[in-house]
Amino acid sequence: MKINSIKYKWLMLCVGALFVACESDDDSISTDDEPVVIVSGEADFSNYVSLGNSLTAGYTDGALFIAGQENSLPNILAGQFALAGGGEFNQPLMNDNLGGLLLGGNVITANRLFFNGAGPERVQGMPSTEITNTLSGSFNNMGVPGAKSFHLLAPGYGNVAGVATGQANPYFVRFASSANTTIINDAVAQQPSFFSLWIGNNDVLGYATSGGAGVNQAGNLDPSTYGGNDITDPNVFAQVYSGLVDALTASGAKGVVANIPNVMTIPYFNTVPYNPVPLDAATAGAVSQAYAAYNAGLLQAEAAQLISADERAERTISFSAGQNSVVIVDEYLTDLSGLGLPSYRQTTSDDLLVLTSSTFIGTTVNNNPQLINGVTVPLEDQWVLTTPEQEDVINATLAFNQVIETVANQKGLAFVDAYEILNAVAETGVAFDEYTMNASLVFGGAFSLDGVHPTARGYAFLANNFMEAINATYGSNLPAVKARDYITLYPASM
Structure with missing residues (x-):
């Protein structure tokens, strides 16, 4: 499984924005002005x-x-x-x-x-x-x-x-x-x-x-x-x-x-966008498949009226080609641990990822290419402000x-x-x-x-x-x- 590096990607802005233009060195005050006390x-x-x-x-x-x-x-x-x-x-x-x-x-x-x-x-x-x-x-x-x-x-x-x-x-x-x-x-x-x-x-x-x-x-x-x-x-x-x-x-x-x-x-x-993970179509399909059992469990929870259709949709994990949201643990979701289902969902534009997550998202756990932080390994609470x-x-x-x-x-x-x-x-x-x-x-x-x-x-x-x-x-x-x-x-x- 290969995921493109995202570290600092969102920091590479146009250097022209460094505000080097339109600068004047003239600080002089008219000699006609009276000194200000x-x-x-x-x-x-x-x-x-x-x-x-x-x-x-x-x-x-x-x-x-x-x-x-x-x-x-x-x-x-x-x-x-x-x-x-x-x-x-x-x-x-x-x-x-x-x-x-x-x-x-x-x-x-x-x-x-x-x-x-x-x-x-x-x-x-x-x-x-x-x-x-x-x-x-x-x-x-x-x-x-x-x-x-x-x-x-x-x-x-x-x-x-x-x-x-x-x-x-x-x-x-x-x-x-x-x-x-x-x-x-x-x-x-x-x-x-x-x-x-x-x-x-x-x-x-x-x-x-x-x-x-x-x-x-x-x-x-x-x-x-x-x-x-x-x-x-x-x-x-x-x-x-x-x-x-x-x-x-x-x-x-x-x-x-x-x-x-x-x-x-x-x-x-x-600084870190809610969807910082770039995936190609093949990788997106592979990581989506990894959550197939979880998504199926959400359907069962909805059928049992343990969660609403809206919450089931909110919690469903799906990746596609392009920029993708990260998977997080959200303690505010309905507790479905009785069904063996963790409180996972993907980030939305309402979530705020902290700056320090830039060096963490997309990295592997113990160099295992199947274990990717924010993708196959959900981020814990300290990485996002919900x-x-x-x-x-x-x-x-x-x-x-x-x-x-x-x-x-x-x-x-x-x-x-x-x-x-x-x-x-x-x-x-x-x-x-x-x-x-x-x-x-x-x-x-x-x-x-x-x-x-x-x-x-x-x-x-x-x-x-x-x-x-x-x-x-x-x-x-x-x-x-x-x-x-x-x-x-x-x-x-x-």
Whole structure:
């Protein structure tokens, strides 16, 4: 049985889309223009502290590394804040541009990705950032990759002893003021005059990127019982979020907050098509025959009125010449195990295959040409986000976003609607100076090679949206940054 290779096929887009045309180098301002005085308005940018997760830390291309941190959203903001009285902005920089982490000399996180001309590939080399070599001092960028909302309140989240068990975060271990401190305590201790808070993405993202393999914890008010891929209960989120903002504003600080994007619009879920398997007519006939007994069993189940005709049709497996859907295990189907029938069906355009499935679909099991992942061997739940799982994600996101906007209004904070902003990137594309950015992987310009986090230019675009909200709320006139100053693809070596 022969199946054509599908790895990275959907990444080979026209290189012309890399947005190299129509670029101007003329940044000059007319000599007739009066110099513009940049003011902070009602805001005080002298001591800016940012809180959040990987989107705040500067994570990009699947890792945290120096160049990415230098182009982080808050660092870009701090550069503009400096024009209106902003002070120094310290970040817990990694040791290199590889991005991996070490614990006791052992690699615990992977290096960053780069584009090798066909698809994403990990940069080779031994990382040098050992998390037990803790940093001294305080840091304005308190973004911690992987942090959920309630982690910002969790004592011991920076305790190296808890990293192996998942109770602590290796990134926070590097710069926590003590083993038992919390992220919010270390932030508030700096007495910020202005803050940014962008948190909550990971409260739904892990569930989504695991293909819904986690648990929707709606109704469970004890986050200590949650798994890493679970969705946070909306009431827990509301209590945590309100507490975070109360702590940050207790001394009169002003700030900006952002809501949670619709993660299902990012490249991680929209790069691998639902029908990625190319088959010729002979192979399609052979693999269809392999499911003949299963299809016959479905007819018997329908005759026994155990399933409807519609469900029988949904579950029937059939391949044809051309591009084919993959076979998956769907736990939401009617349980027919009593008849010896598994819960198999093929993907439809409503299903979202995760980006990591690109290296898995079409490969053989134990080099057996009869056992093909996604074809004769159905994919397990973690490779696809089904419609009911998508509903869990969107319902939680909307609930969290209502909390964020309500708290922002109550506190008079600047509010950034990241949900709508990034929806526009995905749906229509957006203009950023002389460029147009969209949510395509590699060449879209907005999202990095991990399919989740922005590029440097994507972070700059978001920074402009943050400054627009700040200017409107506090009467400042922070100028926008230029797209041309921020790249989209980091080279293999830096």
